[in-house]
Amino acid sequence: MRLKKSYTTFIMEFKSYISSVLDLDGLSSDEVASLLQDVADPRMGDVALPCFKLAARLKKPPQAIAAQIAEKFTSDGLVERAQAVNGYVNFFFDRKAASRRILAELPDMNGELLKNVGQGRTICIDYSSINIAKPFHIGHLGTTAIGGSLCKIFKALGYSAVGINHLGDWGTQFGKLIVAFKKWSDRETIEKGGVRALQEIYVRFHREEETDPSLTDKAREWFAKLEKGDEEATELFSFFKKITLDEVEKVYKRLNVSFDSYNGESFYNDKMQPIVDTLREKGLLKEDQGAQIVDLEPYGMPPALILRSDGATLYITRDLAAAKYRMDTYHFDKSLYVVAYQQDLHFRQLFKVLQLMGYDWYKDCEHVAFGMVSFEGQTLSTREGRIVYLEDLLNTSIEKARAIIDEKSPDLENKDEVARQVGVGAVVFFALYNNRIKDIDFWWDRALNFDGETGPYVMYTHARACSVLRKAGECDAQPDFSALSDPEAQDVVRLIGQFPEVAKNALNRSEPSMITRFSVDLAQAYNKFYYERKVMVDEPGVRAARIQLTRATRDLLRLSLNLIGITAPTRM
Numbered sequence: 161m162r163l164k165k166s167y168t169t170f171i172m173e174f175k176s177y178i179s180s181v182l183d184l185d186g187l188s189s190d191e192v193a194s195l196l197q198d199v200a201d202p203r204m205g206d207v208a209l210p211c212f213k214l215a216a217r218l219k220k221p222p223q224a225i226a227a228q229i230a231e232k233f234t235s236d237g238l239v240e241r242a243q244a245v246n247g248y249v250n251f252f253f254d255r256k257a258a259s260r261r262i263l264a265e266l267p268d269m270n271g272e273l274l275k276n277v278g279q280g281r282t283i284c285i286d287y288s289s290i291n292i293a294k295p296f297h298i299g300h301l302g303t304t305a306i307g308g309s310l311c312k313i314f315k316a317l318g319y320s321a322v323g324i325n326h327l328g329d330w331g332t333q334f335g336k337l338i339v340a341f342k343k344w345s346d347r348e349t350i351e352k353g354g355v356r357a358l359q360e361i362y363v364r365f366h367r368e369e370e371t372d373p374s375l376t377d378k379a380r381e382w383f384a385k386l387e388k389g390d391e392e393a394t395e396l397f398s399f400f401k402k403i404t405l406d407e408v409e410k411v412y413k414r415l416n417v418s419f420d421s422y423n424g425e426s427f428y429n430d431k432m433q434p435i436v437d438t439l440r441e442k443g444l445l446k447e448d449q450g451a452q453i454v455d456l457e458p459y460g461m462p463p464a465l466i467l468r469s470d471g472a473t474l475y476i477t478r479d480l481a482a483a484k485y486r487m488d489t490y491h492f493d494k495s496l497y498v499v500a501y502q503q504d505l506h507f508r509q510l511f512k513v514l515q516l517m518g519y520d521w522y523k524d525c526e527h528v529a530f531g532m533v534s535f536e537g538q539t540l541s542t543r544e545g546r547i548v549y550l551e552d553l554l555n556t557s558i559e560k561a562r563a564i565i566d567e568k569s570p571d572l573e574n575k576d577e578v579a580r581q582v583g584v585g586a587v588v589f590f591a592l593y594n595n596r597i598k599d600i601d602f603w604w605d606r607a608l609n610f611d612g613e614t615g616p617y618v619m620y621t622h623a624r625a626c627s628v629l630r631k632a633g634e635c636d637a638q639p640d641f642s643a644l645s646d647p648e649a650q651d652v653v654r655l656i657g658q659f660p661e662v663a664k665n666a667l668n669r670s671e672p673s674m675i676t677r678f679s680v681d682l683a684q685a686y687n688k689f690y691y692e693r694k695v696m697v698d699e700p701g702v703r704a705a706r707i708q709l710t711r712a713t714r715d716l717l718r719l720s721l722n723l724i725g726i727t728a729p730t731r732m
Contacts (some may be wrong), residue, residue: 161559163694163718164547165172166274170258170261170262170269170657171198171206171207173192174206174207174239174251174430175196175207175252176189176193177239178192178207178237178239179192179193179195179196179239180210182229182233182384184214184218184220184229184388185217186527187217188357190194191717192209192463193361193513195210195213195214195528196208197208197209197210199250201558201652202647202651202654203647204245204250204536205243205250205251205252206250206251206252206253206394207250207251207253208249208250208251209226209229209249209251210222210247210248211223211226211247211248211249212247220246220631221247221248223244223247225247226244226245226246226247226248226249227244229242229244229249230242230243230244230249231244231513232416233251234250234709236650238253238254238257239251239252239253239254240252240253240255240330240572250625255641255642255644255650256641256642256644256645256647257641257655258650258653258657259641259644259645259650259653259705259709260299260639260641262656262657262683263639263641263644263653263656263708263709263712271699273517276318277317277318277319277664277667278314278317278318278319278320279318280318280319280320281320281493282321282322282490282491282492282493283319283320283321283322283492283493283494283495284311284322284324284486284492284494284496285305285310285311285314285315285321285322285323285324285494285496285498286324286326286482286495286497286498286499287304287305287306287307287308287310287311287323287324287325287422287496287499288300288303288307288308288325288412288417288419289303289326289327289328289499290325290327290328290404290408291327291328291329291333292328292329292334292400292401292404292405292424292718293333293334293337293355293358293359293362293400293401293403293404294328294355294358294359294362294404295356295359295547295549296355296407296408296411296549296550296551296627297547297548297549297550298533298547298548298549298550298553298602299532299533299547300550301533301550301553301587301600301602302500302530302531302532302533302591302596303498303499303500303530303693304412304415304417305415305588305591305672305724305725306528306530306548306591306592306596306670306723307323307417307496307498307528308323308415308416308417308496309672309675309723309724309725310496310528310667310670310672310724311323312331312718312722312724312725313663313666313667313672313723314402314667316663316719316723317663317664317667320326320422321419322399322421322486322490322492323417323419323420323421324419324423324426324486325419325422325424325451326423326425326482326589327401327422327423327424327425327426328424328425329397329401329425329426330424330425330426330429330478331383332379332380332383333362334382334383334386334397334400335378335379335380335382335383335386336362336366336369336375336382336385337358337361337365337400338379338383338386338393338396338397339365339378339379339382340365341358341360341361341365341396341426343398344361344364345357345361345678347399350400350403351403352501353402354406354407355404355407355408356658357516358400358403359403359547365379368555370523380510385515389620390615394505404476405422407551407556410551410684411551411554414554414580414584415584415588416725416726416727417553417725423482423485425478428478428481428482428485429468431481431484432473432477432478432480432481432536433647434481434484435480435484436466436467436477437499438517439454439466439513439517442516444513444516446463448463449636451465451466451467451468451469452465452467453465453466454466454513454516456512456513457511459512461504461505461508461509461512462509464476464501464509464510464512464513468611472512474507474512474517475506475507476513477536479506479510480510480513480514480517480714483495483510483514483519483525484519487519487521490546492521492524493580494524494526495521495524495525495526496525496526496528497525497527497528497716499527499528499529499530500529500530500531500532501529501530501531501597502532503527503529504527504529505618505709506525507525507653508527510525510527511523511527511699512528512668517610519719523598526670528670529596529597530596530597531596531597531598531599531600532599532600533600533601533732534589534599534600534601534602535553535601535602535651536601536602536604537601540569547656550694553587553602554584554587557583557584557587557604557607557608558579558580558582558583558584559579559583560604560608560668561578561580561582561583561586561608561616562575562576562578562583562703563576563578564580564582564610564616565579565732568610568732569732572731572732573731574731577729578731578732581619581726581727581728581729582615582616582729582732583608584618584726585615585616585619585721585727585728586607586608586614586615586616587602587607588615588619588724588725588726589607589615589726590602590606590615590676591723592672592673592676593613593614593673593676593680594673595671595673596670596671596672596673601708613677613680615721615726617680617683617720618679618680618683618717618720618721618728619726619728619732620728620732621683621686621687621713621717622683622717622721622728622730622731623717623728623729623731623732624687624690624719625686625710625711625713625714626714626730626731627731628690628695628696628707628710628727629707629710629711629714631696631706631725632695632696632710635700635703635704635707637700637701637704638701639701639704639707639708640699640701640702640704640705641705641725643699643701643702643705643706644705644706644709646692646693647681648685648688648689648692648693649688649689649693649706651688652682652685652686652709652713653709655678655681655685656682656712656713656716657700658678658693659678659716659720662674662675663675663723672724673722675720675723676720676724678720679717679720679721679724681719682713682716682717682720684690686710686713689709693706693709694706696708
């Protein structure tokens with residue numbers, strides 16, 4: 161599926177036409193085109209020509225020049241009229257022509273879009289990156305929703321997107337967990353309680369560690385055993401990992417999120433030495449109090465700590481190995497890291513070290529930062545056990561959605577499935593509505609509002625459009641696109657035509673909120689049209705045109721929601 165003619169393309173052609181037919185005292189069409197401006201308010205026109213720069217050349221006041229141009233300009237198949245206003249000439253394009261171009265050339269959408277944009281290039285997207293044996297909580301919502309949406313947007317625009325869940329599956333915390341498990345738990349308890357049971361003993365460890373320092377030493381010993389491949393330590397580590405992944409996979413399925421790779425920190429245990437060797441060969445490693453660093457002070461950053469004094473590797477060492485592996489494996493054109501903005505320094509250091517190592521592709525690596533997530537004004541802490549599990553959040557949202565549906569649509573069929581779609585969709589939409597760099601404070605009354613700028617509102621509008629089309633049935637009449645010349649219909653047409661640019665901008669800026677906000681704008685515009693203009697009229701041509709507008713709205717709302725990971729119900 162390709163959107164052949166966007167609104168932006170139409171405007172460009174409109175400007176080109178105006179510049180070609182205007183005769184302004186020897187000005188070339190390119191010079192005229194450079195003067196033309198877009199108009200923010202469509203009621204004032206679509207393209208404007210400011211005449212102030214022409215005053216000296218034509219030796220006339222701008223108002224007089226504008227009046228003369230508007231008077232001489234005749235309407236044709238593309239330009240409806242020209243109007244002089246305060247030294248500007250405002251040009252209005254023919255609404256019938258615009259509607260025909262944008263709607264008639266818009267094929268049915270099946271989830272694909274502008275495949276020629278990506279042309280098969282590969283994008284690696286590192287997101288979600290949960291920690292093994294730790295809760296999958298609301299704090300992971302941002303990275304999971306943003307990364308999942310970016311994968312869908314890139315794929316829709318013709319890229320090969322590789323979703324990577326860089327698991328936090330290494331570190332001294334596993335020594336702590338092994339100690340805690342052997343002292344206070346057993347397999348049956350963990351299998352029954354899942355990650356929550358693991359979290360309970362992890363929290364207990366940190367509580368008792370404050371009065372019993374020997375626990376810290378025992379944890380270090382067990383992690384050392386794990387590093388050396390000790391059979392018991394390795395088996396327990398694998399057990400904790402399986403418990404975690406089995407549980408989080410259920411949440412990922414609900415969120416419509418999937419991954420191509422679960423290679424986490426442990427995967428790179430045997431891939432870091434070549435990185436260290438390369439750094440040493442290039443003379444980049446320096447000793448500092450027994451540790452090995454890359455000096456980044458000349459670049460305005462603290463040193464990158466590569467090896468601790470005891471020889472242990474750190475996060476950046478593993479990320480260097482991961483970056484090299486991903487390039488060698490996937491030959492990416494771009495590699496995105498969807499990680500909270502607090503890690504900005506880490507990624508600036510990472511990319512600079514890659515550059516110093518001589519990897520030109522460092523410039524194709526990008527940190528896609530996002531804000532923190534809180535719940536109804538509460539900050540969260542895993543270590544202190546103050547968390548909101550993402551699974552619980554989704555379950556509660558589904559329950560609340562079901563209660564609202566029972567009240568609003570008591571006779572609706574398949575309520576449970578609709579409640580699931582609306583409940584999960586409300587959470588995802590809320591996470592993706594604002595610019596990703598902003599902090600999110602999740603509130604139920606905001607997320608599940610059917611009348612606000614929310615997921616349920618957009619989903620309800622999609623269901624409304626589906627209902628209109630079901631009632632309309634087949635309509636064989638030729639659309640009379642002049643019936644879409646009213647301001648309400650034109651607002652919808654304009655937004656539909658803008659969608660390709662919105663999608664490309666969302667991709668270029670790694671900003672799914674642009675899709676989310678577009679869906680709200682389109683839903684609002686269509687609802688205004690729906691209340692002002694009756695679709696099921698007697699005139700066949702008018703009816704056909706309004707049905708086509710409704711179908712395009714339905715398709716774009718569905719596609720927009722799909723691109724942010726939401727399934728749109730057809731009935732609500």
